[in-house]
Amino acid sequence: MVTPASSFPDPGLFPPPTIAVARHPAVMLSPRQLKNWIGELPLANPTRATNEVLQQLRLLVRDPDPGKHFGTLLDLFAPPLEALLETVEERLNTNPDNAVPLDQLEFQLIECLAELAAGYIRIANDQILQGKRPAIETLYRAMNAMQRALHIKRLHYHQRTTTCWANQLRIFLHAENLGIGTQALKPPIRRKEEPATIRELFFSSLMVCLTDPNHRRPAEILDWTRWSAANAGLLQLSLLPQGAGAIPLDISGEMAPLSAARQAKPGPDTRYLDTTAFMQAAREAAPGLHRALSELAKGRRKSEQRKSPRQERQQPYRIVFGMREMYQRLNALTRGLDQPEQQYMAEAVQVNQSKDGAAFVLHGQPAAPLSVGEPLLAEAGTHNARGAPVGFTAIVQRFLSTDDGGFEIGVEKMRGRLIPVMIQNNTGERSQLDPHALLQQDTDTGRYLLLAARGWFRSDDHINVEGPSARYRLRLVRMASEMLHTTRIEVEIADD
Incomplete structure (x- = not known):
């Protein structure tokens, strides 16, 4: 059961994509021409094929007047994008825990999925402006494209935007207000393992957002995504909190899911996710997910309510990670030796600290894989009054790769x-x-x-x-x- 549609606000129009001022001569507006062109894509070279798809898809989505076949043209991109997505997913499933930046293929595929979603959103806007109901297929395809792009980003600790979440929320609200949120769609619109309804698709994405993926291993996120997709039907949304496990959700779109879960207050824009049945099932089948959501429900607090408030810093540091490298450096320090230059030492700036932790911005790509849960040694660029190195050992608790190729990490200091x-x-x-x-x-x-x-x-x-x-x-x-x-x-x- 979900809160009655009458209690949801009218989400209105979607933010439209930027439209070109004039038609590009290379855009294909004939379904036959586009189908022939897609049939000749060099799928054996995924990076090249993705780049070509991105260029043509972007021209189509942003054309001033894509015509009456716009939806058909967008649908034609589904087979090649599915093939390219399978290529990327095969690599991620094989070794999900390597926290490296998005490569060219993955970055371009995310852009393709974003353009595809923007195209379907544009169609939905046109239908709303004409006084029509947005088609359920259009809304589902838009949300699914967003979720697929978001999934790739999560597995790379990549920075995510609030725009994507706001659009998913708006799709959910439209579907609920139209009474189509529980209407099931069948393949080929979706994969067999993907949620069958817009409501379940929305809830499955929401639950993974609430686990705070930047604090988790990608392998965990991969497992939890699959489990949440299969069990999203156990979730409910209500006007009032139902049980101790109720999680607040801001339906205005102004707060990200995790921020709302931690800070949202009762009001007209707040609903509550009833996770009782979902959590009961997760206790045995997905204990890690159950633990993550339980910690969220029990530990709601703002940043200023932390036991150890953060203090801003701008202090240069060198980061040593890798068991062999940490052993060598600590062994040298224990023996009174100093060897500041060694392999796998990354330059960083400490941007804040607390009693138990700190955050760093790393310059450039680390020389070796670094991920959540791994130990490191942070050594300051300065020495104390006796000339001894200053630093601490810690465990990585948060990892974020940014659009400019940089990295941000949050760590918890090791005690003892x-x-x-x-x-x-x-x-x-x-x-x-x-x-x-x-x-x-x-x-x-x-x-x-x-x-x-x-x-x-x-x-x-x-x-x-x-x-x-x-x-x-x-x-x-x-x-x-x-x-x-x-x-x-x-x-x-x-x-x-």
Whole structure:
């Protein structure tokens, strides 16, 4: 059940795409001509084919008068875009956790999907201006194109715009007001695994937005996107909060989903997402998603209400990441050596800090993959009064790649004592594993964590490690977490 349509405001017209002042001579307005041209696309060269599709699609969508076949022409782009999308998705599904910038193919495909959505939005606007109901197929195709582009961006931690969300919300409101939000559409308008209705398509995108994707591993987002798409029908929207898991939603379009969930107040523009059934199903089938949404529902607060408020900074730093590189640098510092130049050290500027964390802007592309959950060493460009390096170790909690090719990261400082160690049990099948590791001791609890390469954990196993001034025999108790490159293992110092 969803709030009655009468309670939704009239969303009005969509923001139109920029229209050209005159027709470009290369635009194709004949369905036959365009179909023949599409049949000759060099799909064996995806980057080239995507570039050609983008150029022609942009000319069509922005033509002053695309004519009566406009919708048919847009539909003709579906097969080549589907083929190109499958190429990109195959690569992402194989290795989703590598947080690298969008490559040329992915960037151009996102632009193609944005142009396609703009074309369908233009058709919907024309229908509204003529006093007609926007066709459900037109609205669904527009929203689906936006969601596909957004999905690629999420898996690359790419910066997202509020315009895309506002348009999806406007489509949802139109569909609800017209009473077509629950009308199912069949392939080939959509894939079999995609939500069948506009309402479910909207809710599935909303739920992934609420997980704060820039704080998650892409592999998690990929799994949660699939699960949310299959279970979006369990969600409801109401005028008043229903249960402890109700999440506020701003239907004015002025607040992004996550901002509304954290800050929205009761009012005419606020509705509440009833997640009770969705969360019950997620508890067993998608525990990570359940945990992320539970944390959101329990932890609503504004930035000024944080336990440790952020303070602005403009401090140059050098970032070291990679287990081997962190070991080498920390080992050198422990021994009183200084080797400021080493591989995988990125230049950065600290832009803010708090008691427990900090944020950095990285200059250029990191020399090695860096993603959420991985450790790093942040070393200031200055020294203290005794001439010693100043810095801290931390875990990456947030990652964002920007349109200009830059990166922003948010980190949580690691507590306690950190000892660089070398694992000695590198025999047999473990001989191929990186033996460099970090042993973290929480000074408050006395507990130990071993940060090591993936593959070292075996339940109740023992390993020997050697630090700068001591050797330890560790019992591997439990795997605390596993990331792209590293594993955090709860360990105990063995007596034997």
